[in-house]
Amino acid sequence: MGKPVILRIREVYYPVIGAIGVPVNLLAIVILSRGKCSLSKCITRYLVGMAAADLLVVISNPLLRWVGQMQFQQSFLNITPVCSLNIVLVSASTHLSVWLTVAFTFDRFVAICCKKLKTKYCTERTAGVVIGIVIVVSCLVSIPWYFIYKPKKIIDGVPWYCGVRREFLNSVAWGAFDITDRILTPCIPIFLILLLNALTTGRILVASRVRRRLRGSSNGRNGTDHEMENRKKSVVLLFSITGSFILLWLTQFVYMAYRRIANVQSYTSYSDPNIITEYISYMLQVLSSCTNTCIYVLTQSQFREELKKAVKYPLNAIVKIINP
Numbered sequence: 148m149g150k151p152v153i154l155r156i157r158e159v160y161y162p163v164i165g166a167i168g169v170p171v172n173l174l175a176i177v178i179l180s181r182g183k184c185s186l187s188k189c190i191t192r193y194l195v196g197m198a199a200a201d202l203l204v205v206i207s208n209p210l211l212r213w214v215g216q217m218q219f220q221q222s223f224l225n226i227t228p229v230c231s232l233n234i235v236l237v238s239a240s241t242h243l244s245v246w247l248t249v250a251f252t253f254d255r256f257v258a259i260c261c262k263k264l265k266t267k268y269c270t271e272r273t274a275g276v277v278i279g280i281v282i283v284v285s286c287l288v289s290i291p292w293y294f295i296y297k298p299k300k301i302i303d304g305v306p307w308y309c310g311v312r313r314e315f316l317n318s319v320a321w322g323a324f325d326i327t328d329r330i331l332t333p334c335i336p337i338f339l340i341l342l343l344n345a346l347t348t349g350r351i352l353v354a355s356r357v358r359r360r361l362r363g364s365s366n367g368r369n370g371t372d373h374e375m376e377n378r379k380k381s382v383v384l385l386f387s388i389t390g391s392f393i394l395l396w397l398t399q400f401v402y403m404a405y406r407r408i409a410n411v412q413s414y415t416s417y418s419d420p421n422i423i424t425e426y427i428s429y430m431l432q433v434l435s436s437c438t439n440t441c442i443y444v445l446t447q448s449q450f451r452e453e454l455k456k457a458v459k460y461p462l463n464a465i466v467k468i469i470n471p
Contacts, residue, residue, distance in 0.1 A: 151417035153426050161213035164433055168205030171440040172198045178457060184449040188271040190381070193251040194439075196278045197388075200247055201436035203240035207233055209433055227298040227306035234296065234309065238289035238328070244436060245332045246281045248392050249339050255385045256343045259378065260350040288331065291324055329403060333396045340389045351382060380446075387442045395435035399428035 175198040178184065179191055186194070211233050215224040223229055254277075258269045267273075295315045298306030315321040358375060402424050405411075414422040443450040 153417055153423050157213070157426060157430070158218075160430055161209040161433070164437060165205055165209040165214060168209065168437040169202065171437055172202035172205065174454065174457060175440040175443065176202070178450060178453045179443075181453065183453055184443075184447055186447075186449075187269075189254065189269050189274045190251075190384075192271055192274040192278065193247065193254060194443075196274075196281075197244065197247045197251065197439060200240055200244035201439060203236070204244050204433070204436040207236040207240050208436075212237060225308050227296065227309055230309040231293045231296045235289050235293045238292050239285045241432075242285035242289060242332050243281060245336045245392075245396075246285065247278065248389065249336045250277050250281060252340050252343045252385065252389055255381060256347050258381070259347050288328065295321065333400055334403075337393055337396060337400055340393060344386065344389055347382070347385070351378070383446050384442070387446050388439060391438045391442060392435055395431045395438070398424070398431050402428050 176195055179186075179195045179198065182188070182191060184191070211224060215222060216230065216233070219225075224233065254269055254274065258265050261268075295312060296309035297312045299308035299310040301307070315325075355375065406421070406425075411421050417423075444454060
């Protein structure tokens with residue numbers, strides 16, 4: 148009997164995500180860091196931080212965990228301390244990616260809805276401090292995962308593979324940690340993003356109506372409203388990033404809730420709808436680490452121009468070498 152379809156899909160899916168995710172996130176980091184995309188330094192710093200976090204997710208999860216550990220069973224990646232450390236890295240990078248999206252959403256909420264706080268909060272320095280705090284907290288909350296696993300085998304005195312400790316499965320404290328970790332990512336972030344976006348949308352609608360009235364009564368002048376144009380670009384970028392995040396995490400969020408309510412403890416086979424849904428939810432979650440660069444290309448004209456230059460540069464260099 149052949150390998151189940153869902154496993155064959157995973158074997159192809161994760162290497163493809165790794166092959167796409169690493170270069171697109173590296174490109175995003177390089178292009179955004181140059182500061183030539185007509186974005187404020189504050190926004191740029193958040194976007195660079197999010198791209199770096201997504202790059203870590205791609206390296207630790209699809210590449211090291213699914214490709215390295217699963218496809219190369221005898222590699223050093225499956226030595227228990229290394230395996231446990233990579234699980235910590237997966238957790239930390241995932242928390243970092245998710246909560247930087249929340250931080251970026253909050254920054255745009257302040258910029259649009261809180262005029263008095265905007266000048267103090269929406270700065271490059273504040274963005275750096277927030278990113279630093281998110282990095283530290285993401286690492287701290289992920290450290291306990293290192294101690295949850297034990298060796299499955301001891302070969303020539305070397306511990307191999309990661310098996311969940313029985314104490315973790317039976318301990319109330321560890322169970323509380325597991326639930327708290329799942330609430331922190333993605334339950335609370337999804338709720339916060341939806342709330343902040345709703346408040347931001349309401350503020351934009353009110354401000355737009357007021358500005359239209361003011362401009363309509365300003366002696367019939369119908370010039371371009373540059374402030375509204377800039378705000379529109381910022382909001383399109385915000386809603387594209389957060390909308391993509393919610394859509395790609397929603398399956399896992401809903402399935403987690405269903406699994407708790409229905410008390411799903413095990414699976415009958417790889418054709419069980421529960422395990423298929425779980426695997427698909429993880430695939431979509433990992434896909435979220437590759438989508439932001441595509442969003443920048445679709446929504447930011449300056450980013451597209453910088454991307455064209457980045458693509459043309461090595462081609463021009465090759466042409467110069469061939470035809471000096």
